[in-house]
Amino acid sequence: MTVLSVEDLRVSFGDRTAVDGLSFDLPAGGALGIVGESGSGKSATALALLGLHPDAEVRGRIGFAGEELTTATPQRLRAVRGAGIAMVFQEPLTALSPFHTVGAQIAEVYRLHTGASRRAARERAVEVLTQVHIADAATRADAYPHQFSGGMRQRALIAMALACRPQVIVADEPTTALDVTVQAQILDLLDEVRTTTGTALLLISHDLGVVAGSTDSVIVMRRGRMVEQGPTETVLRTPRMPYTRELLAAVPRPGEPREITGEPLLRLTDVHKHFPPPRRRSLRRAEPVKAVDGVTLEVRRGETLGVAGESGTGKTTLARLMVGLLAPSAGRITIDGVDVARRRGRSMQMVFQDPLSSLNPRRTVGESIADPLRLRGVRDPRARVEELLDRVGLDRAEYDRYPHQLSGGMRQRVGIARALAPRPRLIVCDEPVSSLDVTTQSQVLALLADVRREYELTLVFVSHDLAVLRQVADRVAVVHGGRIVELGDTAQVYEQPRHPYTKELLAAVPVADPAEARRLRALRRSLSGNPAPADQSMPE
The missing domain is CATH 3.40.50.300 (P-loop containing nucleotide triphosphate hydrolases)
Known part of the structure; x- marks a missing residue:
C-alpha cells in the first residue's frame, strides 16, 4: 500500500526552478532515499511535502493517505505535519527552541495533535525519549537543547517526530554535522524505528553511504531533476546514468x-x-579538562x-x-x-573546518589571501594572489568577491590558497x-x-x-x-x-555498498551487545 505519492512535482522560486517534474511512490513501512549534490532540489522536495514553502510556487500532486496536500488548507496542513508526516531537520539546534526544555517541546507537539492532558503528554515525551535510547529519559526531558550533545539533540528530534505515531518520517540530512560513530548510531536508530513501528522513511542525503544501508530504493537528483531511480542495491551497484557513476566515483x-x-x-x-574546568557552585575543586x-x-x-x-x-x-x-x-x-x-x-599554516567563519566577511577573499604575503614584506601581492587563485582552481576575478558570495567548496579553496601563500x-x-x-x-x-x-x-x-x-x-x-x-x-x-576504539570507528564508516553496509550494521550491534530489533509495531 502506498502511503505517499508524488507526481510531477515542480517547485519554483521566481524564475528559478528548484524541483522539476519529480515523481515517486513511498509504500507503507518502506524506506526511500533521495541523494544528490548541494542545490539538486533534495531539501526543496522535503519542505514541499509539508507545505513549508510559503514563498514558492508548488505544482503537481502530493498524495498522502488518499488526500491531496497541494490543495489542502493551511489548517489541514498543520494537522498533517507531525501527526501524519513528521520531519527530522538537518540542524537540531536551530529546529529546537532554546527557551524550552526538550521534554516540554515534545509534549507540546503531542498535546497539539491529540488534545492529551499535560500529564499524559509528559509521559509520552519520556516514552519516546526512552525509545530513542536517551538514558534516564525522565530526568533528561527537563534539560534544554544546549545541554544535549549533537547526537542527543538529533535523537530528541527523532523522538519528537515519533510522538504522534506518524505514517511517514522525512529525515533531511539528519547526520551531516555528526561524527562517524554518532552518524552510525542515528542511522541505526532510524532503521530500528522503521522496523519496530512500521513508519515509512524518506531519507535525504548527499552521502551515498548514508542511504546504502538504510533504504530499499533510491532517487538520484541533479539540478532539480531525477536522473535515476530504482532499488538501492541496483542503483549503487550497477548504475545506468553517467551522473550516478560520477557520484560513486567521488566516494x-x-x-x-x-x-x-x-x-x-x-x-x-x-x-x-x-x-x-567549568565554574560550578561547589566547594570541591574541579579537575581541569x-x-x-x-x-x-x-x-x-x-x-x-x-x-x-x-x-x-x-x-x-x-x-x-x-x-x-x-x-x-x-x-x-x-x-x-x-x-x-x-x-x-x-x-606552518592551517586550513580550518569552516572557511566562512575563518574568513573576514568584510574583506574580499583576495585581500584575505594577501595578508600573509604582506606580513612577509610583499608590497603589491595581487599578482601572487591571482596565481594562487589559479592554482586552487578559482577564477582570478574571485579576488574582489566576498566570502558569502562563494559556495562552500570555493571558500575552502580560498582557505587552501591562503595557507599556501607564505610557502x-x-x-x-x-x-x-x-x-x-x-x-x-x-x-x-x-x-x-x-x-x-x-x-x-x-x-x-x-x-x-x-x-x-x-x-x-x-x-x-x-x-x-x-x-x-x-x-x-x-x-x-x-x-x-x-585497539577496541579503532574497531568501533571502522565499524561506523558509511559505505556505498548496500550489502557491506548491512554487514557493518550487524557488526556494530554485536560490538554494542544490542540485537537486531524485532518487527513489532507500536500499539495505537
Missing part, C-alpha cells in the same frame, strides 16, 4: 601506499593541554599524517597546538628542532571537507594531493571520516580521550586494528 577509495623515508619535521614530546594528555608523535617530511577520532577526543586541540595557535600546558613541540612558537605562521613546509588541515558534498569533497581532496606534490609539503589531516583518511593518509593516529591509542601505516590500522 573516497583507499589511496596508493607510499614509502616515506624523510626525517621527522615536526616533533611532539609528552604534550599536554589542560583547560580550566585534559584535552590533550601526554601525546608523543613525529611527523615525517613529505608525509600525510591522518588524525582520527570523534568529536571531543582532542583532535582540534592537537591540531592547534601543532601550528602554535595554542601553547601546551606541558611538553615540547618543535619543527626542525625549533620551538613552534618561534616559527608560527612562517613554516609553508607544513599545513595542518582540520576537518577541511566535513561540510562538503561528495563531489566537492573529492575535488578538494584531489587539490590537496596536487599541492602536496607540487610544493613538497608535509600535511597533517584531521578528520572524523575514516574513509577520507584512508584515501589521503600515509599513516593514521587514532585519538581517544586526549591520547593516541593507535598509530601505524594506514593499511595496517584499517586492516588489522588493535
